Amino acid sequence: MPTKRVVAPYHHGDLHAALRRTAWDIVGELGARGVTLRECARRAGVSHAAPAHHFGSLAGLLEEVAAVGYERMNAMIEETIATTDHAVLACGLGYVHFADTWPQQFRLMLATDIGESASPRLRETAGAVLRRVRDVLRKAWVARHGSEPSRSVLDERSALAWSAAHGYASLMLDHQTANIVLPPASKVFAPLIDALLAP
Incomplete structure (x- = not known):
């Protein structure tokens, strides 16, 4: 902590x-x-x-805090990519590590609207995280298949990757009294790599 x-x-x-x-x-x-x-x-x-x-306003200040959170999340994902054998796995691990390190800020980020009414800075920082995940998945797909994934496939696999990381982080933070023993994130995510990159 x-x-x-x-x-x-x-x-x-x-x-x-x-x-x-x-x-x-x-x-x-x-x-x-x-x-x-x-x-x-x-x-x-x-x-x-x-x-x-x-x-x-207070809402404006909290939007700034959320934007800082997305910047730090992106940086943590990059740090994890640099020290993990598989970049796709590293994205999930970096996401979970961020949530574990700053749980309250993580909850604020998820509760903050990043739609059209959000500040440009918040939309940009939040979007940067998703773009990084998509880019990592795209490069891994090309490395495995020798061609670019279709837009729809990349959309689907990005949603799956994000859902897995977010689901694990949510269980880790908010369901500690549900008698759920979570294995290490690396073991939970490892089998998903093949699913994410399957044709």
Whole structure:
């Protein structure tokens, strides 16, 4: 589990980033419902009006936290790809590792609408994760079959890969009292590789 970071009062530099980091930490400690603009300002050592000035509203601030989450998820997937033999497997493992490391932020991301009403930054960061998964699957398909997958096949296999990773992460975080003993994610996901790449 990540250690709690003590946020020093803000003195100079990028206030927008400082408030975003503070909100990230509060979500980690208390969940999204524990975040208020006033508490964020207090911890950052700035005026109560500062968060609203930078983010417009609490919803705007939480969208920024979700966007940071997708950036960190993407980075964690990339780190896992660099240290895992199979890139397709690494995508799932990176997703689960992110959820395990930042469970409250993960829940916030899933509860945040990334449709047309979302900020461009949130749509871009969330979309970047899916694009990376699709690209990994496409490259693995080409390596195995020597040709590009059809758009429909890539859509279907991307949905399957995402569903498997998300399902495992959800069981891991929210069903710990259901007498479900989860095997390691690497063992659960390994048989799916052939299914994901089957013609």
